[in-house]
Amino acid sequence: xxxxxxxxxxxVYSIDHLAAEEKKTTLWEGVRNYQARNFMRDGMKKGDPAxxxxxxxxxxxxxxxxxxxREAYPDPTALDPASKYYDPKATPDNPRWVVVDVKLEKKxxxxxxxxxxxxxxGLEKMAxxxxxxxxxxxxxxxxEWETILALL
DNA sequence: GCCAACGTTGGC
DNA sequence: GCCAACGTTGGC
Numbered sequence: 001x002x003x004x005x006x007x008x009x010x011x012v013y014s015i016d017h018l019a020a021e022e023k024k025t026t027l028w029e030g031v032r033n034y035q036a037r038n039f040m041r042d043g044m045k046k047g048d049p050a051x052x053x054x055x056x057x058x059x060x061x062x063x064x065x066x067x068x069x070r071e072a073y074p075d076p077t078a079l080d081p082a083s084k085y086y087d088p089k090a091t092p093d094n095p096r097w098v099v100v101d102v103k104l105e106k107k108x109x110x111x112x113x114x115x116x117x118x119x120x121x122g123l124e125k126m127a128x129x130x131x132x133x134x135x136x137x138x139x140x141x142x143x144e145w146e147t148i149l150a151l152l
Numbered sequence: 153g154c155c156a157a158c159g160t161t162g163g164c
Numbered sequence: 165g166c167c168a169a170c171g172t173t174g175g176c
Contacts, residue, residue, distance in 0.1 A: 009174085033159075056174045114175080132157040134173050 002043060003140040004050035005128055006066065006102070015052050015063045015107055024104040025069060028137075029077045030085040032097060036137040041072040041098045043139065050102065051140065051148070053128065054111070061113035062148065070101035112151050122147045 006028060008014065018026055031037055044050075048068045054060055074095030077085035090096040117123050127138035140148075 007174095035159095060175070132173090134158060136173095 002045065002048050003142060003145040004039070004044060004048060004068075005053055005062075005126075005138050005140050006050050007053045007055050007128070007136040007138075009056045010054045011057065014054065015104070018052070018066070018102075018104045019107060021104075025101055027070075027075075027099040027101050029075055029099050031075070031099070031136055032085065032087070033135060036135050037098060039135075039137045039139060040100050044068050044071065044100050044137075046071055049105065049145070051145075052104075059111050059113060061111040061116065062108070063111050064107040065105040066102040067105050068100050069103045072098040072100055075099045108152060110152075112148060116151060117148070120147060120151065 010016075013026075018024060028040070031040065046068055050066050050068065051062045052064045052066050053062050074092075075085070075090075075097040076099075077083040078087040078090035078095060078097040079092065080086055085097075087096060114128075117126065118129055123129060123144055126140065126144055127133050127135060
């Protein structure tokens with residue numbers, strides 16, 4: 001089993017949006033970065049847990065845990081001209097972009113803030129803490145996972 | 153809103 | 165294949 005971190009701007013899609021979904025499940029759509037896509041396509045397996053991270057907001061940080069409930073398949077928004085994620089280079093034969101389905105497992109009672117992550121020993125290597133890191137899907141080690149859960 | 157860091161695009 | 169220009173991200 002592998003551990004992950006999924007980043008989203010809460011003004012676009014927050015953990016509360018996910019909580020409001022029927023079945024508390026959503027497809028992680030709109031990823032348009034090859035490295036992030038490859039993590040979803042090649043790395044994320046059914047049952048893998050992932051942190052839900054809020055970025056670009058007043059209090060950036062980890063707000064909960066989701067679980068992969070369906071492995072990678074073509075991102076329908078890439079093929080939909082009406083979608084803001086539409087990619088004219090994507091075709092049904094070569095969909096280019098993928099999504100996974102994730103289900104809300106737990107919303108934390110409080111946000112584990114970015115500042116707190118930075119101040120915690122053992123998390124220095126996390127992708128999210130690297131300067132200029134913009135990947136929306138990144139792997140987390142088991143140790144990092146447990147370290148973060150222990151902060152709660 | 154600023155701005156640094158980064159990925160992508162496209163001319164050559 | 166290089167690299168400048170451009171657009172986007174995301175913390176502050």
